[in-house]
Amino acid sequence: MHIDLAKPILDKNEKIAAENRALFDEKGIFVLDLMASPGSGKTSVILATIEALRDKYSIAVIEGDIASSVDAEKIKAHGIPAVQVNTGGACHLESDMVRRAVEVLDLDNLDLIIIENVGNLVCPTDFYLGENMKVMILSVPEGHDKPLKYPGVFQISEAIILNKVDTMPVFDFDEGEFRKSVGELNPKAPIFPLAATKGSGVTEWTSWLSSHIDAMPSRR
């Protein structure tokens, strides 16, 4: 029953997402949709990514949350344009929310838009927003068994950031098991171990991201 009722929403979402995509292509803007659980360090990863890439690209951020604007405030404090989108209860962003958010951005002078999706490992996987790629973050405290429990988000992600690796000694996280499970679900996706707040592992991730930005057809 769920699936039938949701279909009109998904169709409408796909249509607007395609329009977003066309607009981003026209402007030569690479768009990254970042998905993760609450508290996995999405905002910290975004801040570390900005610091690594801000000299090379002009960056803006769209912050999706059920409520509050704390994340957008954090990003703006670093001198980066940020738009907060409050979903008012919905567990994911939809393409029309992104369309309204980009209306306030100066698209002619942007290279990269990072979308921080609502903290959730389930809902955001079903909604194409017009992004170039979806990337997910799992943080070490969440546990190495998450690929077994939330396979969809691991399958749809083009890369997987393993954040808070500096806390591995505190938690019973089996990195071998984690890599094995991810490898079965999504063998092509690279895994980037990161400690975003400490800055470690950031260069590997941002070099990979940068190579994808530079390879975007409308930017070459």
Next chain:
Amino acid sequence: MHIDLAKPILDKNEKIAAENRALFDEKGIFVLDLMASPGSGKTSVILATIEALRDKYSIAVIEGDIASSVDAEKIKAHGIPAVQVNTGGACHLESDMVRRAVEVLDLDNLDLIIIENVGNLVCPTDFYLGENMKVMILSVPEGHDKPLKYPGVFQISEAIILNKVDTMPVFDFDEGEFRKSVGELNPKAPIFPLAATKGSGVTEWTSWLSSHIDAMPSRR
């Protein structure tokens, strides 16, 4: 649009939840719906709760997950009946899933059913399953700002477990800020600091839970 489309689902869910509730009352079974993010330690909290209360009550567990049965296996390894419900993509349990799950349990010989909802701070808040109370877990690594971002789940919970408090030195978690935000959203809810895998703080939580079980009208 979302709200209108979802209404028939919610109406049907409420009806079956009320039937579940009537059944649990008839059998004198207290039902706890436990909500949290992925990786916040729901299963560890359940195991600690079982160890503290298994001499006093006959307990069963319903494990909700998108996929896999790893959690039910963990519970069964402790000699406690556990039913795994795979939602096949849905981000929350619904009352008819609980109804089907309890069909395989020996309800005449149970005092307490603990439902581990799908790891998600958003979707489970909207779905009454027939439980006596909803309780949420936030783990320290998720950060003290979560009440601002996910107010709904903090408002609907009758108690809040703050898990992994042993990792507070590793994370930048401001317990004062956390308690202030929770107090504004839900001033009556007690907060139980816990380190479930270490056993600390468990007695305060299980004593409180036990007092609510014993106060259930159909058990007095």
